[in-house]
Amino acid sequence: MYTQQDLELLREKGISEDQIDTQLKYFAAGFPYLSIVAAASVGRGIMKVGKEEEKVYLDAWQDFLDSGKKVTKFVPASGAASRMFKDLFAFIDADYDVPTTPFEKEFFDRIQQFAFFGSLDETCRVLFAKDVETLCQEGRYKDVVSALLSPEGMDYGSMPKGLLLFHKYPEGNRTPVGEHLTEGTFYAKNKVGEVGVHFTVSAEHKEMFELLVAARKLNYEFKLGATFSVSYSIQKPSTDTIAADVHNEPFRNEDGSLLFRPGGHGALIENLNDINSDVIFIKNVDNVIPDRLKENEARYKRLLAGILVSMQQRTHAYLNLLESGEATTDELGEMLAFTENELCISHPGQFATEDELKKYLKVKFDRPFRVCGMVKNEGEPGGGPFITVNPDGTASLQILESSQIDKNDAAAMEAFRNGSHFNPVDVVCGVKCNQGNKYNLTKFVDRNTGFISQKSKNGKELKALELPGLWNGAMSNWNTIFVEVPISTFNPVKTVNDLLRPEHQ
Numbered sequence: 001m002y003t004q005q006d007l008e009l010l011r012e013k014g015i016s017e018d019q020i021d022t023q024l025k026y027f028a029a030g031f032p033y034l035s036i037v038a039a040a041s042v043g044r045g046i047m048k049v050g051k052e053e054e055k056v057y058l059d060a061w062q063d064f065l066d067s068g069k070k071v072t073k074f075v076p077a078s079g080a081a082s083r084m085f086k087d088l089f090a091f092i093d094a095d096y097d098v099p100t101t102p103f104e105k106e107f108f109d110r111i112q113q114f115a116f117f118g119s120l121d122e123t124c125r126v127l128f129a130k131d132v133e134t135l136c137q138e139g140r141y142k143d144v145v146s147a148l149l150s151p152e153g154m155d156y157g158s159m160p161k162g163l164l165l166f167h168k169y170p171e172g173n174r175t176p177v178g179e180h181l182t183e184g185t186f187y188a189k190n191k192v193g194e195v196g197v198h199f200t201v202s203a204e205h206k207e208m209f210e211l212l213v214a215a216r217k218l219n220y221e222f223k224l225g226a227t228f229s230v231s232y233s234i235q236k237p238s239t240d241t242i243a244a245d246v247h248n249e250p251f252r253n254e255d256g257s258l259l260f261r262p263g264g265h266g267a268l269i270e271n272l273n274d275i276n277s278d279v280i281f282i283k284n285v286d287n288v289i290p291d292r293l294k295e296n297e298a299r300y301k302r303l304l305a306g307i308l309v310s311m312q313q314r315t316h317a318y319l320n321l322l323e324s325g326e327a328t329t330d331e332l333g334e335m336l337a338f339t340e341n342e343l344c345i346s347h348p349g350q351f352a353t354e355d356e357l358k359k360y361l362k363v364k365f366d367r368p369f370r371v372c373g374m375v376k377n378e379g380e381p382g383g384g385p386f387i388t389v390n391p392d393g394t395a396s397l398q399i400l401e402s403s404q405i406d407k408n409d410a411a412a413m414e415a416f417r418n419g420s421h422f423n424p425v426d427v428v429c430g431v432k433c434n435q436g437n438k439y440n441l442t443k444f445v446d447r448n449t450g451f452i453s454q455k456s457k458n459g460k461e462l463k464a465l466e467l468p469g470l471w472n473g474a475m476s477n478w479n480t481i482f483v484e485v486p487i488s489t490f491n492p493v494k495t496v497n498d499l500l501r502p503e504h505q
Contacts, residue, residue, distance in 0.1 A: 006258050013260065014238035020250070027244040027463050031450050033406035037395050039419035040385035045344050045397050046374055046421060046482040049303060057306030058299070061187075064279070064309045071188045072196040072277040075180050076268055076470070077162040077209070077285040078235060080202075084164075084286075084496055085157055088145050099141060103497060108141060110500050115173040116154070116165040123147045123154050160205050160285075163212060166499060167290045177212055178220070179288035185226045186298030187305065188281060196229045199285075200271050203234050233274065239267030241465040243455070251462045259457065264466030266450070269474040272429075273441040279305060282427040282471070286493040289503055293488075300373060300485045304428045307483060308371040311342065315479065316434035319365040322358055323434075329354065335361050343479055344387065346395045368439045368478045372399065372471070373426030373485035377419060383472060384419040385482045391446070397480040399423045399471050403451045421482075424490040427471055429478075441474075449473025 002010075002017065010017065042048045049057065065071065082089075087103045099105045111117060111132060121132045124147045128135060135144050149157035156164055162180075165173045174182075177199070184195040201209050213230050221227055240260040243251040251259045272280065281301065289297060318335050321327045327335070332354060339345045345364060351357040374385050383401045390396055405412050431439050449468040456462060468474045491503045498504065 003256075005256070009258055009260075012237070013240060014236070015240070015260075020242050023242050023465055024244060024248060024250070026450060026465060027248040027452060030452065031404075032448055033409070033412075034386075034398070034400060034404050034449070035389040036400075036405065036409075036412045036415050037387040037389060039415045040344075040374075040387055040397060040482055041420045042484055045387055046385060046484050047307070048484045049307075054303060057310060058302050059306070060310045061302045061306035064305070065189070066191045068191055069278040070196065070276070071190060071279045071281070072198050072275055073180060073184045073188055073281045073283065074198050074272060074275065075162070075200070075283060075285050076265055077160055077177070077199045078202040078205075079160060079285075080158055081161045081164055082157055084161065084494065085149055087495060087497075088149060089157065092142055092145055092149075097139060097142060103495075106497055106500065108136060108144075111136075111144075113505065114165075114496075114499055115168045116148070116156070118173070119154060119165065120144070120148050127153060160202065160209075161493070162199065162201075162285045163205070163208055166288065166493065167504060169291075175212065176285050176288045177209065178216055179290075180283070180285070181213075181216075181220055181228055181230070182224060182291065183288065183294055183298065184228075185224045186294055187301040189226050193225065194227050194229055196231075196277065198231045198233065198271075198275055200268055201232050201234060206232055206234065233271045235262060235267050236270050239263040239270055239467065241467065243457075244463040244465075246461055246463075248463070251457075251460075254458065259462070261455075261464050264451070264469065266467035266469045266472070266474045268470050269441055269445060269467075272431075272470070275431075276438060278430070278432055279308065280429040280431060281305070282425065282429065284425045284492065287424065287426075287491060288493075289491050290505075293491075293503060297489045300489050301426075301428070304371045304373055304426070304483055304485070307481060308369060308428045308430050311371070311479075311481060312369045312430040314338065314342075315365045315369065319362065319434045322362050322365070327358070332357055332361070335365075339364050343481065344397050345479075348393045348395075364479070366433060367444055368441060368475070369430035369480075370471075370475055370478050371428045371481045371483060372423060373489065374421040374482045375424050375485055375487045375490050377422045378487060383423045383469075384416065385421055385423060386415070386419070390476075391448075397482055398476060399469075401451070401469065401472060404449060404472070421484065423471065424485075424492075425471060426485065426489065444475065444477035446473045446476035449476060 040046050091104050099108045124132050127147050132144055147153035162176045167174045184197050189195050241263045243259040243261050245251045253259050383399045386400050387395050388398045405416050445468055451466040453464050455464045
């Protein structure tokens with residue numbers, strides 16, 4: 001089935017024939033839908049923290065930072081910004097030359113408010129010997145957009161979001177990379193003043209990230225009274241997935257070679273697994289805000305982290321007691337109540353013996369931990385918090401995307417549509433066991449929660465397979481707590497005009 005050329009490519013990527021065969025089976029059979037018990041809500045799976053509790057958790061996080069443990073901010077930053085500019089690309093291809101749609105009009109009406117305007121103005125002078133204002137007066141709007149997006153200009157159309165100018169500051173405008181470094185000092189600075197930040201980047205842009213950080217790092221450290229430990233990783237070739245044709249056979253390029261595609265953000269569980277930290281914050285690269293709003297947002301990051309370390313300390317204490325063999329019947333009952341009431345894990349039946357209960361509790365306690373911020377659903381895109389049935393028959397908290405839900409299941413679709421909250425990718429992870437050793441995170445992935453999408457290449461239809469999402473199936477077998485946080489903590493930049501929102505000005 002595989003040619004010598006195929007086998008050499010597999011060896012080069014570190015992919016086995018068994019992996020390919022498994023992926024092809026998924027193309028043929030599809031992924032099973034998840035069984036939904038209910039959408040999570042406040043009082044049923046989502047914590048709402050009162051003022052008194054909040055102080056306890058904030059203090060717990062500060063105590064943790066002061067204890068000398070290692071903390072890292074993990075920022076997936078490899079995606080190109082092309083979708084951010086899709087409306088401007090459409091304008092270049094349109095059969096009209098002046099701004100016509102509401103989006104185009106807003107972009108040009110407020111163009112001077114963008115943090116990148118100064119660079120764009122200078123680029124226009126270099127390319128066309130005229131500034132932005134003059135070009136617009138002459139009706140050359142498409143030249144302005146070309147200066148912004150094209151490789152001959154600023155190349156924003158293919159640059160990663162992390163390297164674009166997002167926010168204005170008197171001392172120099174700032175990219176998301178700069179904002180993430182700054183933000184880290186608000187909640188991830190340890191007792192010696194170090195802030196660890198890890199960016200996942202594409203191979204082609206890694207040097208650009210390194211140069212930007214090198215150019216800014218000393219100034220940031222001096223201004224913020226911190227030292228930054230910045231690291232990078234690239235999505236591993238071994239996490240690429242085979243593409244399939246319409247017959248669920250391997251898709252081949254015109255030269256006969258196999259086509260592989262990146263496995264989606266779920267592949268980053270491998271990158272996350274390589275980070276040796278006690279606690280890891282995960283946040284999307286485009287969800288950043290100017291300094292004037294950071295303290296409010298950071299408070300909720302500290303809150304989530306305080307809940308994480310508090311709950312994880314309890315699970316570790318219970319696990320130590322179980323491993324000692326000295327847990328009493330009452331203590332076992334307390335542990336079971338903790339799994340049900342605090343961790344929202346329900347068990348479908350009765351335990352025949354105490355040994356059976358102990359074994360169950362050990363499995364549930366001895367795994368990674370995550371606390372996820374959830375905001376009220378106001379129409380923003382994103383996965384939602386649900387209570388779902390697991391392969392072992394228990395039910396627990398999961399973050400689901402619409403692709404994981406059976407469209408023909410009326411009850412499931414109703415629950416998805418009526419969910420009160422959604423996931424803004426605001427996650428704090430505890431990745432070490434009660435003995436202080438790092439978990440192998442790849443062992444806690446539900447491999448049956450991937451996704452198949454329809455694509456094309458060179459006019460030929462193909463099927464693409466995405467691995468279980470990083471905060472979906474890749475963390476399916478983690479202990480999970482959902483916490484309500486305000487919508488003010490969620491300020492993504494999905495289109496360039498989002499930078500004109502008050503939160504980004």
